[in-house]
Amino acid sequence: MKSMFWKLFLSFLLTIFFGGGLSILTIITFGYLSPNTRQDEQIVAMDQKLSEVIIAAGTSADQVYRFGGEEEYLKYVDAVQRGTGIQIILVTSDNLKINGKRVSQEQENIVKASRHTQQPVLHKKPGLLTVGRDLSFSKSEGTVMIGTKKFGPPHKPLAKPDPPPLFVEQGLKPSLFLAGQIIKTVVMLLIIAGVCYFLARSLSLPLKKLQQTTRRIARGDYSARVGSKLGPTGSEINDLGREFDIMAERTEKAIHAQNRLLRDISHELRSPLARLNVALELARSHCQKGGDKALSQIDREANRLNDLIGQLIILTRLESGGQLQVAEPVNLTELLAEVACDVNFETSIDDRFVQIVNSVPVVVRGSRELLRRALENIIRNGARFTAPNTCVDISLTLQDKMVLITVIDNGPGVPERDLPHLFEPFYRVAESRERGSGGVGIGLTISRQAILAHSGKIILKNRRDSSGIQADILLPFDNSD
Numbered sequence: 001m002k003s004m005f006w007k008l009f010l011s012f013l014l015t016i017f018f019g020g021g022l023s024i025l026t027i028i029t030f031g032y033l034s035p036n037t038r039q040d041e042q043i044v045a046m047d048q049k050l051s052e053v054i055i056a057a058g059t060s061a062d063q064v065y066r067f068g069g070e071e072e073y074l075k076y077v078d079a080v081q082r083g084t085g086i087q088i089i090l091v092t093s094d095n096l097k098i099n100g101k102r103v104s105q106e107q108e109n110i111v112k113a114s115r116h117t118q119q120p121v122l123h124k125k126p127g128l129l130t131v132g133r134d135l136s137f138s139k140s141e142g143t144v145m146i147g148t149k150k151f152g153p154p155h156k157p158l159a160k161p162d163p164p165p166l167f168v169e170q171g172l173k174p175s176l177f178l179a180g181q182i183i184k185t186v187v188m189l190l191i192i193a194g195v196c197y198f199l200a201r202s203l204s205l206p207l208k209k210l211q212q213t214t215r216r217i218a219r220g221d222y223s224a225r226v227g228s229k230l231g232p233t234g235s236e237i238n239d240l241g242r243e244f245d246i247m248a249e250r251t252e253k254a255i256h257a258q259n260r261l262l263r264d265i266s267h268e269l270r271s272p273l274a275r276l277n278v279a280l281e282l283a284r285s286h287c288q289k290g291g292d293k294a295l296s297q298i299d300r301e302a303n304r305l306n307d308l309i310g311q312l313i314i315l316t317r318l319e320s321g322g323q324l325q326v327a328e329p330v331n332l333t334e335l336l337a338e339v340a341c342d343v344n345f346e347t348s349i350d351d352r353f354v355q356i357v358n359s360v361p362v363v364v365r366g367s368r369e370l371l372r373r374a375l376e377n378i379i380r381n382g383a384r385f386t387a388p389n390t391c392v393d394i395s396l397t398l399q400d401k402m403v404l405i406t407v408i409d410n411g412p413g414v415p416e417r418d419l420p421h422l423f424e425p426f427y428r429v430a431e432s433r434e435r436g437s438g439g440v441g442i443g444l445t446i447s448r449q450a451i452l453a454h455s456g457k458i459i460l461k462n463r464r465d466s467s468g469i470q471a472d473i474l475l476p477f478d479n480s481d
Contacts, residue, residue, distance in 0.1 A: 008200035016192050047129060050149060051122055054086055054131045058145030061088045062135050070098055086149050093142025103146075111144045127151045206237045210244065222252035269309050276302055314373070314446055330371055332362045332403060332475070336396055339375045347383040354383055358395035362403050364475050366454040374450035377443035378407050378458070378471050385411035386468070398477060402456075405473040413462045413469055422460055423448045451475065 057080050065073035077088045090098050091111050097103060103111065106123075110132035113121045121132040128150055135143045209226060216224035225248060226241040280299055337356060344354040364371070382392040390410035397404050414422065421427045425442045451458050456475040463470050 008203055009196050012196035012199050013193065016196065047122065047124065050129060051120055051131045053084075054088075054129075054147035054149060055120060055133045055145070057084070057086055058088050058090070058131075058133060058147050059135065062090055062143060062145060065090060065098065073098060084149075086147055089146045091144045091146060107146055110146055114144050206241070210241065213244070213248075217248060217251075222248070222255055224248065269305070273302060273306050273309070328368065329363050329365055330368045332364050332371070332405075333359055333396060335368065335372055336375060336394065336405065339372060339379060340394055343376065343379050343383050346380075351388045352383050352386050353391045354379060354394065355391050356394045356396070358397060360396060360398060362396060362398065362477065364403060364454070364477065366475075367450075370450040370453060374447040375405070375473075377447040378473065381443060382407050382409035382411070382469070382471065385409060387411060399474075401477055403473075403475040403477050405475070407471040407473070408463065408468060410468045413467045414460075416462065419460050419462070423458070 061073060061077050061080070064076045068076075073090070081087050089103070089107070091103055091107070092098070095103055095108055095111060110121055110123060110130060114132040114134045118134055118136070123130040123132070128148060131147045133145050133147075135145055213224045213226050225245045227245070280302065336359065340354045340356055347354065379392065379394065386392050386409040392410075393406075393408045395404075395406045397406075423444050425445045448458050451473060454475055456473065459472040459474075461470055461472075462468075
């Protein structure tokens with residue numbers, strides 16, 4: 001599953017289902033526990049409210065005692081007890097009641113706890129709630145009120161509620177899959193899938209469009225643009241598309257400027273070279289016998305420069321991509337044998353040979369001239385650098401629905417750091433920059449561009465078992481003929 005759309009779709013879908021399942025489990029759990037929990041919360045709340053009432057009654061009793069005396073105090077607490085059932089006791093600093101009697105041990109403990117914490121102290125027994133409070137906040141230093149409230153006979157605890165039914169008795173089928181719930185379930189699943197589909201598509205569609213535009217640019221269509229429909233205005237996706245278009249536009253201008261410069265220079269140099277060749281022939285016809293050697297050197301340099309200009313023009317056309325007509329069937333087996341024969345004829349004088357060690361009948365579609373030039377440059381380059389009295393081995397095989405052409409020489413090899421740069425125009429390894437190595441420095445560049453135009457690739461690597469370079473050329477295999 002490599003598609004980003006399906007990854008996003010399944011991620012959203014699983015997230016919703018997981019979240020929904022967790023929510024259902026939480027609801028069921030709290031539905032089972034909530035009756036007991038609510039009962040406990042209600043009891044605590046009732047005790048809290050009742051303690052506040054008791055404290056308020058005790059504070060009022062203290063005020064009545066301070067301003068009305070003991071008689072009014074006794075009347076007040078008696079009225080409170082008759083009306084609410086709350087019994088109020090005021091305890092002085094010497095742990096005595098207002099009437100001079102000592103408090104019980106339990107009440108004394110409540111008094112000590114109230115003075116220590118400065119907070120209400122609640123003591124609860126079955127059918128009885130006792131509250132103690134230090135009244136220092138009401139300017140009654142050392143006075144503690146104790147209020148008690150009696151209840152009726154304790155209620156029996158509520159029976160533990162049964163868990164909500166997850167299954168019905170008829171066949172123990174989940175309630176979700178009852179006849180009346182199937183349609184609702186299907187509709188819910190379709191809605192969830194639709195939402196996930198919309199979210200995944202909204203995220204993956206702009207990326208797919210960006211990928212298509214990038215692929216067009218990689219194939220040589222530098223005018224390809226994402227446009228303004230990549231996403232909503234102001235969104236990050238739309239900003240990415242705009243920046244991508246700016247980059248593509250600048251790249252197109254730079255490539256066109258480079259191609260135009262190479263094309264103009266090449267054409268401008270052709271005219272003076274033609275005149276130089278005419279002047280050279282005139283000079284050769286009028287010069288004396290001793291000057292023929294210098295004129296021959298001039299002729300060689302002029303031919304070298306003419307070859308360079310011709311290859312620059314070819315390279316410019318290949319990189320522009322507009323002049324290629326890659327459509328005709330090409331018998332690659334015959335073409336490779338022809339190229340190997342021509343190169344072998346040229347290099348056999350220097351005791352360097354080219355041989356085809358393996359070959360199978362193969363037909364590819366493309367430009368015969370471009371494929372010939374690509375193979376010729378690779379094979380000639382290997383024959384130029386292979387050691388004397390050695391051979392350049394060539395093989396033509398099929399591998400994974402691709403045509404594999406392997407060219408192996410027995411030369412000195414190339415440092416690993418220089419291998420990635422051999423396809424760059426005019427790049428030469430430091431040890432090969434002398435004039436005697438031959439070539440103009442763009443043969444491999446032309447070979448790579450020609451192979452790329454046929455949707456293939458070239459891989460250069462040093463041989464592991466001995467010196468020399470191995471060039472692997474991969475081309476699509478046409479099996480329609």
